[in-house]
Amino acid sequence: MNRQVDVLVIGAGPAGLAAVIAAKEDGIDNLLVLEREHESGGILRQCIHNGFGLHRFGEELTGPEYAQRDIDRAAELGIEIQTDTTVLSVSHAREVTCVSAKHGLQIIQAKAIVLAMGCRERPRGALGTPGTRCAGIYSAGTAQKFVNLEGYMPGKRVVILGSGDIGLIMARRMTLQGAKVLACVELMPYSSGLNRNIVQCLNDYNIPLYLSHTVVDIKGRERLTGVTVARVDEHRQPIPGSEIEFDCDTLLLSVGLLPENELSEGAGVKLSPVTMGAEVNDALATSVPGIFACGNVLHVHDLVDHVSNESFRAGRAAAAFARGELDDMEEIAVRDGEGVRGVVPQRIRKGAAQGVDLMFRPTSVYKNAACVVTCGEREVARKRALIFTPGEMAVVSLKPDAVAGLDGPVTVRIERS
Amino acid sequence: MEITCINCPVGCRLTVELENGEVKSVTGNTCRRGETYAKQECTDPQRMVTAVIPVEGASMPLSVKTRTPIPKAKIEACMAALADVKISAPVKAGSVVLADVCGTGVDVIATKSV
Numbered sequence: 001m002n003r004q005v006d007v008l009v010i011g012a013g014p015a016g017l018a019a020v021i022a023a024k025e026d027g028i029d030n031l032l033v034l035e036r037e038h039e040s041g042g043i044l045r046q047c048i049h050n051g052f053g054l055h056r057f058g059e060e061l062t063g064p065e066y067a068q069r070d071i072d073r074a075a076e077l078g079i080e081i082q083t084d085t086t087v088l089s090v091s092h093a094r095e096v097t098c099v100s101a102k103h104g105l106q107i108i109q110a111k112a113i114v115l116a117m118g119c120r121e122r123p124r125g126a127l128g129t130p131g132t133r134c135a136g137i138y139s140a141g142t143a144q145k146f147v148n149l150e151g152y153m154p155g156k157r158v159v160i161l162g163s164g165d166i167g168l169i170m171a172r173r174m175t176l177q178g179a180k181v182l183a184c185v186e187l188m189p190y191s192s193g194l195n196r197n198i199v200q201c202l203n204d205y206n207i208p209l210y211l212s213h214t215v216v217d218i219k220g221r222e223r224l225t226g227v228t229v230a231r232v233d234e235h236r237q238p239i240p241g242s243e244i245e246f247d248c249d250t251l252l253l254s255v256g257l258l259p260e261n262e263l264s265e266g267a268g269v270k271l272s273p274v275t276m277g278a279e280v281n282d283a284l285a286t287s288v289p290g291i292f293a294c295g296n297v298l299h300v301h302d303l304v305d306h307v308s309n310e311s312f313r314a315g316r317a318a319a320a321f322a323r324g325e326l327d328d329m330e331e332i333a334v335r336d337g338e339g340v341r342g343v344v345p346q347r348i349r350k351g352a353a354q355g356v357d358l359m360f361r362p363t364s365v366y367k368n369a370a371c372v373v374t375c376g377e378r379e380v381a382r383k384r385a386l387i388f389t390p391g392e393m394a395v396v397s398l399k400p401d402a403v404a405g406l407d408g409p410v411t412v413r414i415e416r417s
Numbered sequence: 418m419e420i421t422c423i424n425c426p427v428g429c430r431l432t433v434e435l436e437n438g439e440v441k442s443v444t445g446n447t448c449r450r451g452e453t454y455a456k457q458e459c460t461d462p463q464r465m466v467t468a469v470i471p472v473e474g475a476s477m478p479l480s481v482k483t484r485t486p487i488p489k490a491k492i493e494a495c496m497a498a499l500a501d502v503k504i505s506a507p508v509k510a511g512s513v514v515l516a517d518v519c520g521t522g523v524d525v526i527a528t529k530s531v
Contacts, residue, residue, distance in 0.1 A: 048469060048482075048528065049467050050467055050482060060465070062480065062482055062528040064480050064510075064528045065510070065529075068510060068529065147469070148469050148478070148480065149477055149478070150477070150478075151469065151471055151478040176466075176468060176492070176496050177468075195421065195423055195425075195428035196424075198421075199421050199423045200423065200464065203421075204464065204489065204492075386427045387427045
């Protein structure tokens with residue numbers, strides 16, 4: 001053991017920064033953040049487009065600007081962030097092993113740990129798309145890193161598979177930097193990206209969006225030379241005869257994000273098969289005492305503002321645990337009902353004495369519907385909305401008195417009107 | 418003219434009636450923001466432009482943005498103007514990289530320090 005800290009945060013992206021700032025402001029002084037990259041800021045560093053921070057700061061910032069506010073605040077508070085440092089393991093007893101060129105091997109014992117490692121893109125291998133293994137196929141985020149952080153263009157004629165936000169943003173970026181984006185292809189009958197991005201990133205540049213289509217063949221020996229796109233039926237099976245050929249040298253994949261939980265699993269943290277992140281209670285506490293999780297490592301968010309908010313709470317909870325003030329309480333399970341997938345938190349402390357925000361993804365598009373929270377037969381919260389869509393995380397709040405009154409498992413469902 | 422409102426995830430399909438370049442009526446919106454957006458979008462559509470430019474003496478490119486949205490029709494010209502910018506490190510976030518880009522009256526500023 002060469003060091004002991006009160007609160008240790010893994011990852012200096014928006015989640016880790018918010019968590020450590022909150023812990024410090026809550027009175028914890030012995031803090032440490034470990035970051036794998038050379039600079040803090042996480043994935044926001046490569047998100048040079050605007051649209052961040054409307055909720056939190058009331059203005060539209062670019063990714064680097066949003067990150068800088070937290071980096072500056074952390075510096076002002078004198079928080080130590082070790083960059084270029086890779087965490088190798090986290091133990092159940094909160095012993096963290098990490099390496100860096102500067103400090104060598106370090107073993108750090110923490111009173112509380114906040115997991116804030118973010119997420120990863122689903123790779124080609126996860127799709128089972130047939131075709132050759134040629135160069136020119138990238139995840140959209142990798143291409144974003146090449147273009148925005150390293151100043152390289154990965155190709156000239158581009159097809160994008162998947163209409164997630166990063167794919168849409170990259171369609172515009174590649175176009176502005178001189179590439180021809182031929183198509184954005186989406187398996188589902190709706191886009192998983194935000195509406196504003198479809199308008200601003202595809203429509204503005206006349207890039208066609210093919211809904212209910214997918215890539216069925218990838219061609220090229222050394223370098224990609226083309227892809228075949230086909231329409232799919234309601235079972236997502238390609239329809240013979242509907243094929244369209246595209247001559248392209250680049251295929252970008254924007255087909256979903258997965259929380260990066262290797263370290264969490266090593267610590268014995270129980271993961272949810274639905275969110276692929278840790279199962280947590282309303283204090284963001286995982287199944288392992290003293291280990292908390294927040295941001296995209298917990299569940300994939302659409303808005304960084306929500307990541308920051310969630311992470312402030314995780315940081316405060318970790319601070320309370322480090323002081324020995326976070327008591328064990330009886331917990332109530334939260335379950336997914338009809339139309340609802342992956343509610344976080346999965347457990348609510350019965351005596352939490354505060355409101356709880358339940359976040360989830362709708363399973364399909366519901367117009368003019370209500371999200372209803374029930375405890376047994378009793379309705380404890382309801383939120384109406386003009387639309388619920390899988391592309392937008394939904395939030396329903398339980399008021400403090402509703403939380404205090406819970407006496408059994410809670411179910412969240414969407415009710416059509 | 419038919420447009421999609423981008424203010425929120427509902428994405429209302431708006432129908433805008435124009436007369437001599439002026440908005441006569443907006444229908445299909447479910448809130449007031451839709452009307453404001455439709456008027457702007459049909460008479461003078463504007464967008465923020467963000468990009469990266471190389472910096473002499475820095476290993477990484479510099480991310481920049483227009484301080485406020487600029488007319489949509491000027492996006493291409495703005496990108497072309499940015500391609501000609503020569504700048505050396507150090508650059509401070511918020512400093513002007515290109516003043517009054519393409520006569521829009523809007524400055525392009527750095528969004529990080531290098």
